[in-house]
Amino acid sequence: MSSAKDYVKNDATRARKHNMLGMSFAEVQERLAEPNQDVVLVPMGSTEKHGAHIPLGTDSYVTMEVVERAAQNVDVLFTPLEPFGYSPHHMGRNEEGAGTITLQAETYRRVLHDVARSLIFHGVKKIIFVSHHGSNTKPIDEVMRQLRYKTGAYISFYKTPTEREANVVQDLFENPPEETPGWHSSELETSCLMATGDGLVDMERAVEDRAHAPAYMGASFSKIDGTGTVKYKNSENIWVPMEHHEYSDTATIGNPFRATPEKGLAMFDRMAEHLGGYVEEVRQFEVSVTYSDYPERA
Structure with missing residues (x-):
């Protein structure tokens, strides 16, 4: 019969944990008490229609891979993934069966707010939401400002490098620009x-x-791609609330046939390095939380 001592490992052999889901309250307390451990990553995923060759959870898989790699690289805590995001335009036609699960904008903002306020309540000073899903950035300005104004905490949203902001991985693409390599279900994803x-x-x-x-x-x-804009007389200054299936017949924008696992690994390395570098910079910021209580939590 095994005794309790058989399950005790000393500090030299215990793996350094980063996912708060697998940590006890005592482990979280100890970590937050360490120097430079006042930053927490919050991965925000999505469950939405992609091309028929990749899963609904594509943005969630990419987000978590980047977060987990960055956490190992720079020793930063992260929360469990929120698997649902802001994806109303990916729902498809009524009763079509596309499988997308979306949160309304207000629900999504409440999730961001409540997660952040919970973390700040425990002493976290700096929160970085991380997502590969571009539309997760659309409803966020109001709630991020409210969090900052209310608490004084540092709040930011990190969009993994892709789509029109893919400079971090741009040289890894083989697709020419007209094949939109960083877009929906294409070479990058x-x-x-x-x-x-x-x-x-x-x-x-x-x-x-x-x-x-x-x-x-x-x-x-x-x-030309998946932004919320259309071009008229060579000017792309018109924003239209379009459904994804109205401008993408197959939920694929680009050429996925240039994809390889080797490219994917290289892209993950680049993204994780970039996110980790940002975390290290944030650790140097002077931040004073002015209000951390959360009495309205119920």
Whole structure:
């Protein structure tokens, strides 16, 4: 029969934990009491329609891979993943069965608010929300400002390098710009899913496709990627609340056939290094939390 002492490991052999989901309250207390451990990453995922060759959880898988790698690199805590995001435009047509699960903007903001206030209550001074899903950044300005004004904590949102802000991994792409390599279900996401685990990619279902302006808008308008804008007379200054299926027939924007697992691993390394570097910078910020209590938590 095993005794309690058989399960006790000394500090030299105990693995350094970073995911708060697997830590006891005592371990979290000890970690937050250490120098430079006042930063916590909060991964924000999504469950939404992607190309038929990769899963609904693509943005969640990429987010967590980057967060876990960064946490190991720079020794920072992170919370469990929030698997649902702001994805109303990915729902598809009624009863089509696309599988997307979206939070309304206000619900999503409440999640960000309540997670942040809980962490600040425990003594965290700096919170970095992290997400690979671009639309998770659309509803956030109001709630992030409220958190800062109310508590004095440092609040920021880190979007993994992709889409129009892909400079960190740009040189790893083989797709030319017109193939939108960092966009939905294209070279970047397919490569990352190939590198994440077996069985997540089915290239027999993959297609190469491009974005276009919604058909109802006519020939005067065009669209090159998945932003919320359309072009008119060479000017991209018009924002339209479009459904994804209105401008992407297959939920793929780009060419996934240039994807490889090696690229995915290289992209994860770059993203994790970039996020880790940001964490190290944030650790140097002078931040004073002016209000940490959370009496309205119920």
